[in-house]
Amino acid sequence: MRRKWDPKTKAKIVLEGLMGGCVSELCRSHDLRPGQYYKWREQFLKNCHLAFEKPVCPPADPELAEENEKLKQLVGELTLKLNNGNSIL
Structure with a gap:
């Protein structure tokens, strides 16, 4: 039966070897070829x-993108209504 190794464990083992550990001892201790x-x-x-x-x-x-567009449009319409209602000329 094959063992499944998670990515974190693989990285840990590889880093141990890269940091100067003896690869044959490392493999033996982890039962790895x-x-x-x-x-x-x-x-x-x-x-x-x-x-x-x-x-x-x-x-x-x-x-979410569609709802965002609708809300932007609504804010724009409300801003125009507010600006037109407050014009004093």
């Missing part, structure tokens, strides 16, 4: 720059 460690390390190093990128905002909810 060295080949798997090196695959994780390669993936980690290819994607480590992503930690410094701005997070991507999720796409806006279409219903």
Whole structure:
């Protein structure tokens, strides 16, 4: 049966190796094959720059965007009514 490794554990193991830990001892202590460690390390190093990128905002909810537009339109109409009612000329 294959073990499932969560991303945090993988990162922790890879960082231990990158910080100078003996890879063979590290793999033995985690019951991990060295080949798997090196695959994780390669993936980690290819994607480590992503930690410094701005997070991507999720796409806006279409219903929320529609409601927002309606509210903007209503505020604009009410502002025009207020400005026209207060004109003293």
